[in-house]
Amino acid sequence: MNYYSLNKKAPNTTFEDAVVRGLAPDKGLYFPESITPLAPSFFETIEDKSNTEIAFEAIKQFIVPEIPEDVLKTIIEETLNFDFPVIKINENISTLELFHGPTMAFKDVGARFMARCLGYFNKTNTKDVTVLVATSGDTGGAVANGFLGVKGVNVVILYPSGKVSDIQEKQLTTLGKNITALEVDGVFDDCQDMVKQAFMDTELTSKMQLTSANSINIARWLPQLFYFMFTYKQLKSKGKELAFSVPSGNFGNICAGMVAQKLGLPIKHFIAANNANDTVVNYMISETYNPKPSVQTISNAMDVGNPSNFIRIQELHNNDFDTLKANLSSYSYTDDDTKAALLELYNDFNYIADPHGAVGYLGAKEYLKEHDAHVVFLETAHPTKFLDVVEDVIRKSIELPPQIAAIMDEEKVSIPIGNYDALKSYLLH
Ligand SMILES: *Cc1c(COP(=O)(O)O)cnc(C)c1O
Numbered sequence: 001m002n003y004y005s006l007n008k009k010a011p012n013t014t015f016e017d018a019v020v021r022g023l024a025p026d027k028g029l030y031f032p033e034s035i036t037p038l039a040p041s042f043f044e045t046i047e048d049k050s051n052t053e054i055a056f057e058a059i060k061q062f063i064v065p066e067i068p069e070d071v072l073k074t075i076i077e078e079t080l081n082f083d084f085p086v087i088k089i090n091e092n093i094s095t096l097e098l099f100h101g102p103t104m105a106f107k108d109v110g111a112r113f114m115a116r117c118l119g120y121f122n123k124t125n126t127k128d129v130t131v132l133v134a135t136s137g138d139t140g141g142a143v144a145n146g147f148l149g150v151k152g153v154n155v156v157i158l159y160p161s162g163k164v165s166d167i168q169e170k171q172l173t174t175l176g177k178n179i180t181a182l183e184v185d186g187v188f189d190d191c192q193d194m195v196k197q198a199f200m201d202t203e204l205t206s207k208m209q210l211t212s213a214n215s216i217n218i219a220r221w222l223p224q225l226f227y228f229m230f231t232y233k234q235l236k237s238k239g240k241e242l243a244f245s246v247p248s249g250n251f252g253n254i255c256a257g258m259v260a261q262k263l264g265l266p267i268k269h270f271i272a273a274n275n276a277n278d279t280v281v282n283y284m285i286s287e288t289y290n291p292k293p294s295v296q297t298i299s300n301a302m303d304v305g306n307p308s309n310f311i312r313i314q315e316l317h318n319n320d321f322d323t324l325k326a327n328l329s330s331y332s333y334t335d336d337d338t339k340a341a342l343l344e345l346y347n348d349f350n351y352i353a354d355p356h357g358a359v360g361y362l363g364a365k366e367y368l369k370e371h372d373a374h375v376v377f378l379e380t381a382h383p384t385k386f387l388d389v390v391e392d393v394i395r396k397s398i399e400l401p402p403q404i405a406a407i408m409d410e411e412k413v414s415i416p417i418g419n420y421d422a423l424k425s426y427l428l429h
Contacts, residue, residue, distance in 0.1 A: 001015060001062050002014060003033065004033055006311055006315060007024065007027060009026035014066050015067070015218070022199070022213075023212065031312060035262045037264040043264060043266070046236065052077050054233065055229070056073055058229055059076075060072060063117075075120070084097065084098065084100070084227065086234040086376065093368070093376075094377075095351070095360075095378070096379065098227060098378055099379060104381060104401065105141060105301075105380065107141075109224065113219060122150075122153065129209045130154045131147060131156070132198055134157075134195045135158070135191070136163075140168070140172035140181070141168055144157060144175050148175050160191055161184060161185055163300060163303075164300065165300070166408075168385060173412040182426065183416045185416065187293070187303075188294055198420075214250065215252025224253050225263070228260040229265060240373065241268040241374065242375075243373040244269075245376070245377040246273065246360065247363075247377070248273065248307070249303065251307040251309040251312075251313060253380070258327070271375070272328060272363070273362060275303070277303055279291055284325065297335055298339070298355045298386070301380070338355050338358045339355075339393045345361060354382060387400075
């Protein structure tokens with residue numbers, strides 16, 4: 001499969017080249033040249049297949065032969081070695097728990113998959129690759145964990161100082177080895193801007209091979225389509241049409257769901273559940289895309305003012321507003337709404353959500369006011385990763401899971417940086 005740049009000013013290229021580059025030379029996001037629906041029999045018999053079989057069938061057209069079938073199978077088996085349970089909340093709402101991986105964030109799947117793809121390509125590359133990634137919280141930990149010890153790959157993570165949770169900070173600053181954390185005096189958008197600037201800096205890119213492990217990288221983005229297939233497998237027998245409410249920041253996860261839909265997965269509708277960062281909500285009302293600086297919320301992994309994957313969503317809908325509107329609704333919620341939802345889920349359904357999942361739950365409820373479907377909201381992080389907020393709202397202490405408890409005593413190591421020049425001199429040191 002070849003990939004083209006959404007800016008349409010760069011040559012089409014292979015999966016390998018697209019993964020190694022991250023962004024196309026014209027700064028566009030890569031997009032697959034074609035998406036061929038799977039055979040109807042795939043969905044008719046999906047409940048008889050294992051998760052790894054489903055994942056392999058669903059993604060192979062995008063990756064084989066650049067990665068041979070047997071290698072891809074191994075990569076998938078190693079990536080998906082944990083559960084993806086669907087939990088019933090009430091008659092019309094369920095949640096898909098995506099937090100059973102090593103860093104308890106849904107980004108584990110994309111990070112582990114991408115690290116293994118890059119590791120495979122690096123067997124024959126002589127030049128080291130530097131993965132440069134901006135994180136609003138969970139990306140950093142998942143990428144650090146997924147890439148730890150991968151040969152020929154150095155990982156540099158930029159995170160906004162004081163704006164990620166304690167657990168998140170520990171996850172990205174305690175690993176050492178090929179992982180470095182840069183603590184930025186600013187907000188997430190500053191980190192993302194610096195990463196973008198680095199990719200455009202030809203002096204830098206002529207000296208080192210930089211790539212991104214944000215969801216702009218196709219190897220991080222595409223495997224997220226598995227979640228939607230795994231949900232269908234578990235809920236198909238209920239016989240009700242499915243809609244998904246996806247807590248969204250950079251819109252990579254929801255966009256991967258739309259790829260699953262293009263592959264033939266029966267999905268009635270998507271709901272992008274947002275916090276106060278409502279650029280897409282406003283776009284869906286006004287048809288004007290007006291990116292804004294991000295504002296800080298208690299669902300900080302979604303504090304994004306200019307979601308990078310929205311352009312892929314538009315492409316998937318032929319850049320036609322009416323087509324998009326028929327498939328996507330978008331709602332925004334305040335921190336107070338989110339806390340009330342956390343409490344409601346706990347009191348009425350005995351379910352402890354995290355703030356991101358709670359926003360997803362609100363989106364599910366809103367859609368059901370006017371539509372009939374079974375709505376699945378994605379639970380994108382384990383509640384203990386947002387311990388202060390969750391414990392404060394439900395007034396109950398939650399125990400740290402072992403993978404989190406183990407890192408809390410480790411010492412944080414980070415390098416403070418204030419601006420782009422500091423980043424550049426660090427990279428060139
Ligand atoms: C990254 C993240 C999101 C947002 O996902 P996008 O693909 O950027 O829309 C939501 N919740 C959590 C916990 C995250 O880490």
